[in-house]
Amino acid sequence: MDDQSPFVALEGVTLRRSNRTVFQDVSLQIAGRRVGVIGNNGSGKSSLLRLAAGLLMPDAGVVRVMGRPTAEGRPETGFLFQNPDHQILFPTVGEEVAFGLIEKGMDHAAAGVRARELLALHGCAGWEKRAVHELSEGQKQLVCLIAVLAAEPDVLLLDEPFSSLDLPTRYDFKDRLAGINQHILMASHDLDLLSDSGFDRVIWLDGGRVRANAPPESVIPAYRATVTAAGKARTA
Amino acid sequence: MDDQSPFVALEGVTLRRSNRTVFQDVSLQIAGRRVGVIGNNGSGKSSLLRLAAGLLMPDAGVVRVMGRPTAEGRPETGFLFQNPDHQILFPTVGEEVAFGLIEKGMDHAAAGVRARELLALHGCAGWEKRAVHELSEGQKQLVCLIAVLAAEPDVLLLDEPFSSLDLPTRYDFKDRLAGINQHILMASHDLDLLSDSGFDRVIWLDGGRVRANAPPESVIPAYRATVTAAGKARTA
Amino acid sequence: MFREIGLIILFAAIIAALGLVPRIDFPFLGGVPITAQSMGVTLAGVLIGARNGALAAAVFLVAVAFGMPLLAGGRGGLDVFTGPTAGFLIGFVPAAYITGVLFGALRWGVFLAALFAAFIGGYVVLNMIGIPVLAWVTDKSMREAVGVAAGLLPGGIIKAFGTAIIAYLLAGMNFGRN
Amino acid sequence: MISGYLSRQTWLHRVPAGAKLLALAAVSFAVLPVQDWRLLAGGLFLVVALAGILGTDAFRRVLLLRPLLPLLAVIFALHALAGDWQAGIGSVARLLMMVMLADIVSMTTTMQDMMRALMPVLRLLRPFGVNPRKVSLAVSLVVRFVPLLASNWEARSEAWRARTGRKQSWRLVAPFLAETLRMADQIAESLDARGFGRRG
Ligand SMILES: Nc1ncnc2c1ncn2[C@@H]1O[C@H](COP(=O)(O)OP(=O)(O)OP(=O)(O)O)[C@@H](O)[C@H]1O
Numbered sequence: 001m002d003d004q005s006p007f008v009a010l011e012g013v014t015l016r017r018s019n020r021t022v023f024q025d026v027s028l029q030i031a032g033r034r035v036g037v038i039g040n041n042g043s044g045k046s047s048l049l050r051l052a053a054g055l056l057m058p059d060a061g062v063v064r065v066m067g068r069p070t071a072e073g074r075p076e077t078g079f080l081f082q083n084p085d086h087q088i089l090f091p092t093v094g095e096e097v098a099f100g101l102i103e104k105g106m107d108h109a110a111a112g113v114r115a116r117e118l119l120a121l122h123g124c125a126g127w128e129k130r131a132v133h134e135l136s137e138g139q140k141q142l143v144c145l146i147a148v149l150a151a152e153p154d155v156l157l158l159d160e161p162f163s164s165l166d167l168p169t170r171y172d173f174k175d176r177l178a179g180i181n182q183h184i185l186m187a188s189h190d191l192d193l194l195s196d197s198g199f200d201r202v203i204w205l206d207g208g209r210v211r212a213n214a215p216p217e218s219v220i221p222a223y224r225a226t227v228t229a230a231g232k233a234r235t236a
Numbered sequence: 237m238d239d240q241s242p243f244v245a246l247e248g249v250t251l252r253r254s255n256r257t258v259f260q261d262v263s264l265q266i267a268g269r270r271v272g273v274i275g276n277n278g279s280g281k282s283s284l285l286r287l288a289a290g291l292l293m294p295d296a297g298v299v300r301v302m303g304r305p306t307a308e309g310r311p312e313t314g315f316l317f318q319n320p321d322h323q324i325l326f327p328t329v330g331e332e333v334a335f336g337l338i339e340k341g342m343d344h345a346a347a348g349v350r351a352r353e354l355l356a357l358h359g360c361a362g363w364e365k366r367a368v369h370e371l372s373e374g375q376k377q378l379v380c381l382i383a384v385l386a387a388e389p390d391v392l393l394l395d396e397p398f399s400s401l402d403l404p405t406r407y408d409f410k411d412r413l414a415g416i417n418q419h420i421l422m423a424s425h426d427l428d429l430l431s432d433s434g435f436d437r438v439i440w441l442d443g444g445r446v447r448a449n450a451p452p453e454s455v456i457p458a459y460r461a462t463v464t465a466a467g468k469a470r471t472a
Numbered sequence: 473m474f475r476e477i478g479l480i481i482l483f484a485a486i487i488a489a490l491g492l493v494p495r496i497d498f499p500f501l502g503g504v505p506i507t508a509q510s511m512g513v514t515l516a517g518v519l520i521g522a523r524n525g526a527l528a529a530a531v532f533l534v535a536v537a538f539g540m541p542l543l544a545g546g547r548g549g550l551d552v553f554t555g556p557t558a559g560f561l562i563g564f565v566p567a568a569y570i571t572g573v574l575f576g577a578l579r580w581g582v583f584l585a586a587l588f589a590a591f592i593g594g595y596v597v598l599n600m601i602g603i604p605v606l607a608w609v610t611d612k613s614m615r616e617a618v619g620v621a622a623g624l625l626p627g628g629i630i631k632a633f634g635t636a637i638i639a640y641l642l643a644g645m646n647f648g649r650n
Numbered sequence: 651m652i653s654g655y656l657s658r659q660t661w662l663h664r665v666p667a668g669a670k671l672l673a674l675a676a677v678s679f680a681v682l683p684v685q686d687w688r689l690l691a692g693g694l695f696l697v698v699a700l701a702g703i704l705g706t707d708a709f710r711r712v713l714l715l716r717p718l719l720p721l722l723a724v725i726f727a728l729h730a731l732a733g734d735w736q737a738g739i740g741s742v743a744r745l746l747m748m749v750m751l752a753d754i755v756s757m758t759t760t761m762q763d764m765m766r767a768l769m770p771v772l773r774l775l776r777p778f779g780v781n782p783r784k785v786s787l788a789v790s791l792v793v794r795f796v797p798l799l800a801s802n803w804e805a806r807s808e809a810w811r812a813r814t815g816r817k818q819s820w821r822l823v824a825p826f827l828a829e830t831l832r833m834a835d836q837i838a839e840s841l842d843a844r845g846f847g848r849r850g
């Protein structure tokens with residue numbers, strides 16, 4: 001799939017989550033290699049990512065990933081949950097990272113070896129036997145990120161991947177992501193990161209509507225300006 | 237208690253968390269109105285806050301809050317957990333916010349009214365009946381923050397309070413915190429926020445040791461420099 | 473389907489976690505411990521239904537057979553299936569199933585229905601399978617074995633109440649099912 | 651995590667798990683109808699000898715079956731009181747033998763080998779809607795969720811202490827149960843997101 005055709009597309013999508021209408025007849029074409037999603041809390045960023053992952057099905061309309069409707073089967077995406085506790089399945093770091101590889105068909109032993117390598121690559125050498133629930137929050141998020149990247153899916157859906165990471169790890173991943181060949185759709189409140197990490201486009205969600213879908217140079221300053229104005233209004 | 241005497245003090249503290257020594261004979265005086273805690277993932281920020289809240293007891297040494305050892309009884313602190321899911325106890329937003337007020341002795345009806353007021357003050361008018369687990373992650377964090385501030389404890393221990401908040405809410409709280417009269421000890425990876433929100437001091441933890449305890453103007457650039465150097469080394 | 477897998481795993485884990493409650497041994501029970509795990513089995517039947525409850529019990533037993541120390545007192549491995557309480561263990565699966573079926577069928581209100589279903593599943597069914605196997609494996613006479621069943625009655629009643637109370641508490645709140 | 655697994659590798663570790671399971675099943679069936687106490691005592695002796703050959707650590711591990719002792723004593727006493735001490739010895743020997751043998755198999759087989767060996771059995775259940783891969787994943791996840799239940803309770807009571815300054819209370823039961831059930835959804839969603847089940 002070339003970079004111009006959309007890797008995720010919403011066509012007349014309506015989404016309700018327990019009585020609350022999150023999206024109402026939204027159409028959106030997401031194309032490019034790296035696309036950011038910004039917007040206030042509750043604007044629908046996580047819901048959009050969940051739709052693309054096939055974790056939520058639209059109440060009306062169609063969501064396509066790589067051209068194929070999610071209703072026809074779960075797309076091959078990697079999903080990083082905003083809250084690491086919602087993602088972690090296994091007691092040890094090694095199993096957590098190996099799981100995606102095993103699901104892709106790698107055999108257990110090879111997956112274990114590969115998991116060790118990947119951990120070492122990200123500065124977590126020797127973590128495989130550590131209990132996941134005894135890690136700090138940032139360490140947990142890092143393990144989740146490594147686990148998602150390990151499986152090398154065609155489309156990466158990252159929900160606030162850096163919210164608990166420390167500065168050096170953030171720098172590391174900025175470089176990592178720039179070198180990645182897959183499609184990335186990433187929700188983030190870290191506007192600096194989105195403006196200077198080579199993102200092709202940024203989507204600005206506002207109360208479930210698409211306010212903008214354009215290069216970061218134009219969207220981010222616009223979002224910032226609105227927000228600062230609103231902030232002033234609120235304190236006034 | 238004046239601003240010069242420490243509101244939290246560690247005296248020869250050793251802390252082990254399941255076989256891992258987090259702090260080894262650490263002594264640290266934390267004084268000032270607003271104090272930040274920075275450091276890499278796993279450096280011990282959350283552990284320090286948990287010690288101050290009396291949620292962890294040191295294996296050796298003494299932790300004092302407002303002069304009183306935590307071993308003698310839990311200090312009157314407000315604690316914001318890094319992960320909102322670890323904090324939330326009640327099904328609805330209203331109960332969650334009212335809880336701290338009721339604990340302080342306010343009667344149920346009055347607490348309910350006050351909770352509604354506080355929610356409205358922070359732009360969450362009408363949220364009291366909403367189910368907490370149906371909020372977005374950022375909305376959850378906001379509710380937790382409002383709930384902790386509601387009880388107006390003498391010492392506020394905030395663990396990454398803004399990690400999932402959107403820009404307008406961050407701005408709001410920056411102003412809010414500047415106007416607060418209580419002591420604040422706040423762990424954060426948001427260095428910009430710590431440098432320009434009137435923090436008195438910043439503590440830099442590094443692998444369980446105190447690397448610095450000084451005004452932000454000196455600590456934050458030093459941390460940044462080390463981190464960037466390390467980041468460069470890692471990619472090299 | 474995924475939600476069901478989550479529930480099955482979770483309830484298997486709940487049965488296992490109830491193994492952390494210390495077991496009580498009385499000499500007159502001839503080696504059959506009083507444990508909280510049979511309550512977990514009835515809880516599964518009541519809360520996630522007959523089929524899923526039985527699957528949760530089965531997953532728990534498979535985990536035990538694989539050698540995980542999940543039985544009360546930290547036991548696990550194949551030996552428990554050749555021991556005197558093997559019948560009770562195997563009985564966990566039909567016990568959960570029958571508890572679930574009864575609870576689903578009875579229209580008496582949550583508390584009473586759960587109480588009755590849990591007693592039948594967690595006491596009657598378990599003993600109907602457990603006692604003969606006990607007699608067989610240990611060469612006890614049926615008479616002595618039935619004496620054991622009588623000794624298990626008070627615990628059986630208490631645990632049925634436990635299941636009923638929890639079912640009642642959970643029915644009173646919407647526990648986050650979307 | 652595994653109960654009595656012997657990490658030191660012995661020759662019995664190298665015997666295929668399937669063979670060990672079949673042998674165990676065969677012995678169990680063969681030994682049940684036997685009544686002669688001398689035969690049973692002889693069998694028990696062989697099993698004890700097997701543990702001895704495996705090494706002192708294995709032998710000691712088998713002796714951990716001590717909780718069975720009161721039961722065995724009761725069984726023996728009942729028979730003895732009835733005037734048939736030989737039957738008593740026979741019953742005790744048979745029970746001990748089967749339990750020890752099963753213990754030895756568990757001790758020398760990793761969980762993964764056990765899973766692989768039981769796969770064919772699970773496959774037989776396919777017509778009844780049993781998916782062997784799902785069962786084995788479910789089993790490994792059960793282990794994770796036991797400590798997680800405990801830490802979930804810990805987290806609730808920590809939140810309670812942080813916010814009240816008091817010790818945990820019965821009022822935590824409701825949020826604990828609610829959170830626990832929510833965990834089921836999270837497991838399910840995470841499994842789904844991680845691609846589980848896409849490969850048949
Ligand atoms: N529950 C726990 N049990 C055992 N060890 C733990 C636990 N929580 C944290 N640790 C360990 O203690 C050390 C300090 O962790 P802590 O959570 O204080 O770090 P932190 O500075 O808050 O990190 P982060 O920036 O990721 O939040 C780490 O090595 C971590 O792995």
Ligand SMILES: Nc1ncnc2c1ncn2[C@@H]1O[C@H](COP(=O)(O)OP(=O)(O)OP(=O)(O)O)[C@@H](O)[C@H]1O
Pocket residue numbers: 017018020022039040041042043044045046047048082369370371372373374375400402650
């Ligand atoms: N599980 C849920 N059930 C019902 N409503 C939900 C649920 N999760 C989120 N919502 C609602 O859906 C809307 C969009 O939420 P979403 O999580 O997509 O926001 P978001 O943009 O990711 O916010 P944040 O920046 O806080 O992560 C919000 O109004 C939220 O309250």
Ligand SMILES: O=C(O)CCCC[C@@H]1SC[C@@H]2NC(=O)N[C@@H]21
Pocket residue numbers: 504505506507508510543544552557560561594598599602624627628
């Ligand atoms: O742990 C075991 O080996 C199995 C114990 C089975 C105990 C049975 S279950 C029904 C009855 N109620 C009890 O409390 N104990 C027995």
Ligand SMILES: [Mg+2]
Pocket residue numbers: 045046047082159372373374
């Ligand atoms: Mg979100």
Ligand SMILES: [Mg+2]
Pocket residue numbers: 136137138281282283318395
């Ligand atoms: Mg932390």
